[in-house]
Amino acid sequence: MARAASTKGNTRIQRQKTRQILDAALEVFSTYGFRGSTIDQIAAQAGLSKPNILYYFDGKEAIHRVLLDRLLHTWLEPLEHLGESDNPVDEICAYVTRKLEMSRDYPRESRLFANEILQGAPNIIAELQGPLKSLTDEKCRLIQSWIDAGKIAPLDPHHLIFSIWSTTQHYADFDVQVQAVLGHAGEDRFTAAQTHLDHLFRGMLTPRLDHDV
Amino acid sequence: MARAASTKGNTRIQRQKTRQILDAALEVFSTYGFRGSTIDQIAAQAGLSKPNILYYFDGKEAIHRVLLDRLLHTWLEPLEHLGESDNPVDEICAYVTRKLEMSRDYPRESRLFANEILQGAPNIIAELQGPLKSLTDEKCRLIQSWIDAGKIAPLDPHHLIFSIWSTTQHYADFDVQVQAVLGHAGEDRFTAAQTHLDHLFRGMLTPRLDHDV
DNA sequence: AAAATTCTTGACCGAATGGTCAGGGTGCAT
DNA sequence: ATGCACCCTGACCATTCGGTCAAGAATTTT
Known part of the structure; x- marks a missing residue:
């Protein structure tokens, strides 16, 4: 009985061809979006x-579904690693760096995600409202505790995370x-971007003395 | 002789229908991208x-071409208004606010632009390398002069502008x-975003005394 | 090496899509 | 009210698209 369906990588050939197809599909879907892509293009x-x-x-x-499933797992991982630290500013900047590296190393995944969100996230809206929201809320509580402890400047944790996502993914999506x-001149643009974003978030996160309230 | 072609809004009906079509097309194209949209959907x-x-x-x-033409004009305008000022920090923050307002008021235009860029900007690459680059370079020189005068913190002007674009457009595209x-809870998310981004860029732009080099 | 299983494809199908066209309807100036 | 230019649409066409299938090729198992 054929009908290999999704990811049933049993035989050698199945594993190879499945990977081959998913790689091609990632290339095509990330460029043209789901509706704009054709099976012929992928083939x-x-x-x-x-x-x-x-x-x-x-x-x-x-x-498309298989690609999105894998994507979400990969996408959430860096944020999961954000944890307790003696130096919250460094901890957050390390997260920024990690996200920027992902934009450099996995631009197609970033664009696939962007395409899906742009189109209203029809296939991952549940994951956004579920796992993503839970994880984000959790990390926001962590960030808030840093703020309360006076270790970083006071600011909205959610919007801080949005700023990190947008600035880093920008280098892949745009x-x-x-x-x-x-x-x-933009040969080493990722190095320059890294330096810049480190300055940006460090400057914003470091608590100031000239702050009332 | 029919063949009204592009934007020949001569008669009353032509003006109204043309606008009607462009509005519908903006809605559809901005959601599904060019290849993913159909004339039937627009109709x-x-x-x-x-x-x-x-x-x-x-x-x-x-x-699609008409929409992109109009878009580029609208899109460049806020940056053109960035000019000399006694208080460069306020000047840049005003630009950030303006861009954020555009994300709120013209989210479809933002998504249309994002879709085009994601797909490799096949129709506007020339405008990006021409007018957009020229204008950006010009404003970067202005920003650099502020840095040289010690009025704002030293940072890469180009990447500063990328950060502004990405953080503000994020609220439309994503x-x-x-x-x-x-x-x-995100009812007033644009207000919260505005406060946050003002903090972010103000914190980053304000020169620090504890800075060597 | 033969049998069984897995893999591959040319040919094909129905539906969707971009686009055309002849003919009829509508608004408007005289 | 009538002539004319402008406006609108049902029917149609060629191509593309997602997907199927029977039959043959390659691989693995026995």
């Missing part, structure tokens, strides 16, 4: 025939624009 | 028949995620 990208793609996956949507504006 | 959204849409525009691509994470 061409993977160097396989269309029916062959559909031999391993139960359809376009099934491929890479074309970044390159266009920086011109060819 | 349904506009309350018109498909052939009627094609009576006013020479095709799906023509509509609105679904923001809402999911904040829950129903």
Whole structure:
């Protein structure tokens, strides 16, 4: 009985072809979004025939679902690592650096996520309201405790996290624009970005004495 | 002779229908991207028949092009207003506020832009490398002069602008995620965001005495 | 090496999509 | 009210798209 369905990587060939297809699909979906992508595009990208793609996956949507599932796991991980520390400013900056590295190393995943959110997150809205919200709320309580202890400047934890997400992912999602504006001088743009973001968040997080209230 | 082509708003009806179509198209394109949108969707959204849409525009691509043209003009405007000031910190923060207001008031335009960039900016790459780069470079020189005068903290002007763009547009492009994470408590999320971003950039821009080099 | 299983594809199908066109309807100036 | 330019649409067309299937090729098992 065929119908390999989702990720049943039993045989050698199954494992290889499944990975091959998912990699091609990530490339295509992250660029054109779900509705803008075609199975033929994925097949061409993977160097396989269309029916062959559909031999391993139960359809376009099934491929997309697998990619999104993997994505969410990868995406939440860095935030999970945000934990207690003697130096909260360094701890948060390390998170910023980690997120920026992910934008550099996994830009396609970042764009896939961006595409899904842009389109109203039809397939991951539940995960956003569930696991993502829970994890975020938890980390926000941690950040709030740092604020209460006077270890970092007082600011809204949720919006701080939004700022971290947006500034770091920008270098993956808007890479074309970044390159266009920086011109060819932007060779080491990730190094420059890292320095900049470290300054930005360090400057904002470090508590000030000239602050009343 | 028919073939109204692009924006030939001569008669009353032409003006009204053209606007109606562009509004509907903005709604659809900003959600599904160019390739993921169909003329039928735009027609349904506009309350018109498909052939009627094609009576006013020479095709799906023509509509998209008009929207992008208008967008770029709107998009560059706030940055153009960044100018000399006795208080550069306030000047930049005013720009941040202006950009955030645009995310609130024109989220569809923001998402249309994001979609285009995500897909590699096939239709506006020239504008990015031309007008956008020129304007950005010019404003970066202005910012650099403020830095040299010691009026704001030393940091990379280009990446500062990227941070402003990303943090503000995040509230339009990733609105679904923001809402999911904040829950129903996010009623006045734009007010909260405004306060937060003002803190963020003020904290970063204000020169510090405890800074060597 | 033969049998059983897994893998691959050309040909095909129904639905959706971008776009056309002839003909009829509508608004407007005279 | 009538002529004319402008406006609108049902029907239609070619192509693309997601997906199926039978039959053959490759691989593994016995």
